[in-house]
Amino acid sequence: MTTGHGTRSGTLKLHYNLIRNLTSPDEKANGVQTWFANVDAQQILEIGAEDNLRTYIPEHSPGKRNSVHKQIANTIEELPDRFINRNSGITITCTSCDVDDAKRIAFLENASIINGAQTQGELRRYFDSVEENEASKFMVRVEIIMEPQREQIVEIAIARNTSTSVKSVSQAGARGYLTELKSSIEASLPGETIQMSETDTEGLNTQSILQWTRLLMPQKLPGNGVPRNFAYKQGGKCLADFSSWAEQRKSDAGAKTLYNFVVQMGSVAIKEYRYWERHEAWNGHRLHEYGKNSDKPTGGRPVRRDKATNKVSWVAPGIMFPIMSALSAFVRNRDGSWVLEKPTLFKEEELIRRAVQQFRALDREVAVMGRSEAAYDALSIYTDTIATVLAER
Incomplete structure (x- = not known):
């Protein structure tokens, strides 16, 4: 039959x-x-x-x-x-x-x-x-x-499936795709390393690092033609893309450029994410509190506070990702090396204020902000404008 x-x-x-x-x-x-x-x-x-x-x-x-x-x-x-x-x-x-x-x-x-x-x-x-x-x-x-x-x-x-994102980390590690990224991070952040397989219990989450680094990748970089919210909505694809670039880097110049960007900027992305997560400017916005109608934030907790200091020590990825994406406006290639250079015109507290504004405009729904193209665009307008003004000087 x-x-x-x-x-x-x-x-x-x-x-x-x-x-x-x-x-x-x-x-x-x-x-x-x-x-x-x-x-x-x-x-x-x-x-x-x-x-x-x-x-x-x-x-x-x-x-x-x-x-x-x-x-x-x-x-x-x-x-x-x-x-x-x-x-x-x-x-x-x-x-x-x-x-x-x-x-x-x-x-x-x-x-x-x-x-x-x-x-x-x-x-x-x-x-x-x-x-x-x-x-x-x-x-x-x-x-x-x-x-x-x-x-x-x-x-x-x-x-x-058995080919989960963590399992894919194991495959990428076994094939040597993560070796240079690991070495770069260990050199820039003494005492730190990344997970190279699904059995590793020590080290930073490799997929998270690839997501953060992808957020810093300039929109105009050839081969990066994805929406700004891509890293939040398709985290597993960030690992798949990096593995593809690593595999093709010896025969494809474009893949080599993208691969080198991630290797060079991985440690920068880690430091920036940690820095912004505990930024002093989050304090005072009271994101952890219930709303006017005693409604709590939905789609996950927006921030956590340190019990000893009562200050914000963690910010949800849905809020953090648009901020990291906005910083891509300040990423430059200097003599073959990728760097993040924040100009003096840039006010960090202003970017956080805009992030809070977007969060509240989206009914304080963390996951919705992480997916919202409008939220990414709203924050990037600020940094893109500064970058454009400086470029015209």
Whole structure:
């Protein structure tokens, strides 16, 4: 029995036996919804896997069908009624989901499997090998994540697969992509180092450093053509991009420039992030307090204060990232070396005042500010204007 591969475009009708909405308050605040459903195994064959990091491995190389694939197949063939308990299930993302419980159908827009492609492949292999009237009837549990923002689906896919951002750090470290960055940071910041694999418990978080450094990268630098909020919305992609530049730096001049920027500016980004996180100008804005209607900030805590001094000692990334991005206006290449030079016209407290203003204008929602292109633009207008005035002198 053959069944065509599913497609992500259009609407997928997913028939189910039972479905439950288990959306958390945090998900709801971000416009996300999550359902868990029990569906007939054959329904899984109709779903595309375009947003998954990996497709069914043996489809491209039959010789790579490993013990995991065979264990899935054994359960399907020998204990199909136990499959729903012994298999970790399927994760599906979509940009919208309408549930018709009367008909037991979920209508999914832009549906894609992001975790479970190997399971889907073994299911297809089984159903293709038997006649329709001989196929076992059994169920698969699926998690449906409705995420309207496509770039967030990419981040979910990275996090839900074995090739997570941390795992990717291990791969990048093993391939030598992080070696020069590590050496540069250790030279500039004695006593500091970065994590080189997923098992490292000591050292700075490598992906965070790459995000901070990407924020300092000038917008006009060839090859950096991404929105200012890119590092916040697609943190895993910052690591993927750096690995790509490292791999291509010997044959591609553009990749070499971008790679060298990160290596040279990594320690600068660390120092700047720490400096601004504890900047004296945060004190007095009372960002930690409830609003006029006794409402607390949403989407995470905006700041934390040191218990001993009662001063701000930590600022949420959603607020910090637009500030770091604004500083890119002052990054220059001097005789082949990248530097951050803050002009005397620049008033640090003014940039923080504008950041606070944007935070309040966005209803004090940390995550919203981190994603808001308008917030990044508003802060960058100040620094870009100063840089332009100085350039014209």
